[in-house]
Amino acid sequence: MNEENTISLKVSADNLYVSKDRKEIYLFIDLKAKKATLQKERTPLNLSLVLDRSGSMSGDKIKYARQACKFVVENLEPDDNLSVVIYDDQVEILSASAPVKDKNALKRLIDGVTDRGSTNLSGGMLEGYNQTKKTYNTKHINRVLLLSDGLANAGITDEKVLQQIARQKNTEEHTTLSAFGIGADFNEVLMTNLAEYGSGNYYFIDSPDKIPSIFAKELQGLLSVVAQNASLKVKFPSKTLAVSKIFGYPGQVKNDEIVFDIKDVFSEEQKSVLIKFSVKEPFAEESAFETTLTYDDASTFKRILTTEKTHLKVTADKNLFDNSFNKEVLQQIILFENNERLETAMGEVDHGNYDKAKTLIIEIKTEMTVQMKRLPNNAEILVRMGGVTRRLGRWDEALALHTRAAQ
Structure with a gap:
């Protein structure tokens, strides 16, 4: 080290x-x-705000998203480039990529965004990348900020293809992506993986109070390369x-x-x-x-x-x-592998396969119980185990409701 x-x-x-x-x-x-x-001078930013305005974003979700976008605008400088892309089943460039000169005009445009239509997440994401490419600069931080509930139902909806887009843009065009999941009923697996493959960060916005701290953290990170x-x-x-x-x-x-x-x-x-x-x-x-x-x-x-x-x-x-196993690495193996299994289970829930999801969760819980014997009293694993147990309880309730509805 x-x-x-x-x-x-x-x-x-x-x-x-x-x-x-x-x-x-x-x-x-x-x-x-x-x-x-x-540093006397900070690194300029080249950002694209990609805002989901689809029908599933109605109510508080679209309000939170508008607030978040305006917070970003307010904290940029004249030498930063910003574009704003909105999408439902159609993709619209609300403001093309350009230096941030008139913040009030940008915020007025954002205030006019309302929810409608289905969710062409892929189209919005690709246009965000396209906008950052137009003002790309190797000396700037180039990133797409995706605000969505991740419930894609138009355009490209295959989650693995969407992840590969984020990966390709990261490796080939050197533009990263951070994902902001909005509201309680969002696709956590997709949004997390988009951030991972896009080499950015993932955040969850469930209340307006969290917006300043979440975006301050994201922007502070971008400004401190x-x-x-x-x-x-x-x-x-x-x-x-x-x-x-x-x-x-x-x-x-x-x-x-x-x-x-x-x-x-x-x-x-x-x-x-x-x-x-x-x-x-x-x-x-x-x-x-x-x-x-x-x-x-x-x-x-x-x-x-x-x-x-x-x-x-x-x-x-x-x-x-x-007697030569590294306990720190064993902990990481347990956390990474069970997280992947948990993602698989959540994917089954998204497709309505509650029985399969429950079976997978029981397998995860059983295996973690065995693994904990090798790492007794490990705080992080105990926390994860508690989360798995709570999720199993919630899915038991969902399965019961699903069964009653089918009868």
């Missing part, structure tokens, strides 16, 4: 020893940015290992390397990646992972390169192997 750098890099395997019968290996990577030092053009590469022993799953951040597998295009890193931001490898053949000798982080330091303008090697030693000593 390199504490003196703007971004610290910590790499840990779930176990530094490998046995002949080992089937899986996990590698956990944790990046932490230092607090930004005061500590590193740009960041990239992470993990070289692994491809003769013995194959990548089976990547959690936490989208990566591209290229032969014996996994590449993560991180781009901008903000003050005190933390990014975590968990990589699951399957063992193709037993280890005959010591092997190693080589993890390299590169970025441009925003305060010194220097290109920084940090490399860490994580060695795996072969052992036939079962006691040594069993």
Whole structure:
């Protein structure tokens, strides 16, 4: 771990020893940015506000969304670029991307937005990207801010395709996306994944009181860039290992390397990646992972390169192997894998498959109970376990209502 750098890099395997019968290996990577030092000039922003005005946004939702958009406008500077895109089944450019000169005019336009129609989320999102592209600048922070309940029912509605759009725009056009879920009945899985694949942040707005703090946090982060053009590469022993799953951040597998295009890193931001490898053949000798982080330091303008090697030693000593598991990595494995299962269960609920969702939740709860024996009294896992139990109770109620309605 390199504490003196703007971004610290910590790499840990779930176990530094490998046995002949080992089937899986996990590698956990944790990046932490230092607090930004005061800068005389802040980095300009190039933003697109994409506002869902569909019928499902009626009532408080559209009010919250308008308030949020006006808060963003009020906190921008003349050298920032902003566009405002609204959508229902049709996409409309309320204000094309341009420097923020007349805030009052922009706020009046936003005040005139009312709810109507169905939800072409993909069309609105794509136009937001298109607007940021028109005023794209490598020296600016380029980001789409998507405000929606995520209930897409027009245009592209396949959630995996929508996620890939966010990923593609992030990797190819270097424009990130933050998602703001609005109201209690929104598609949490889609909105969370759009932010993850778009390398942005995810927030939940359920009351107007939260708008200032949520958007202050988002804008403060955007205004406190500590590193740009960041990239992470993990070289692994491809003769013995194959990548089976990547959690936490989208990566591209290229032969014996996994590449993560991180781009901008903000003050005190933390990014975590968990990589699951399957063992193709037993280890005959010591092997190693080589993890390299590169970025441009925003305060010194220097290109920084940090490399860490994580060695795996072969052992036939079962006691040594069993007692060498890294508890921090085990915790991350439990949290990441069960979160993915929970997303699958929530997807079943979205499609009305309450029985399948309940079965998955029971499986998650059972497995977490077993896993907790390895990490007793782990606070984060106990909190997650409580959340799973509460969700199971709510879905029991939903299943009962669904069953009565069908009778």
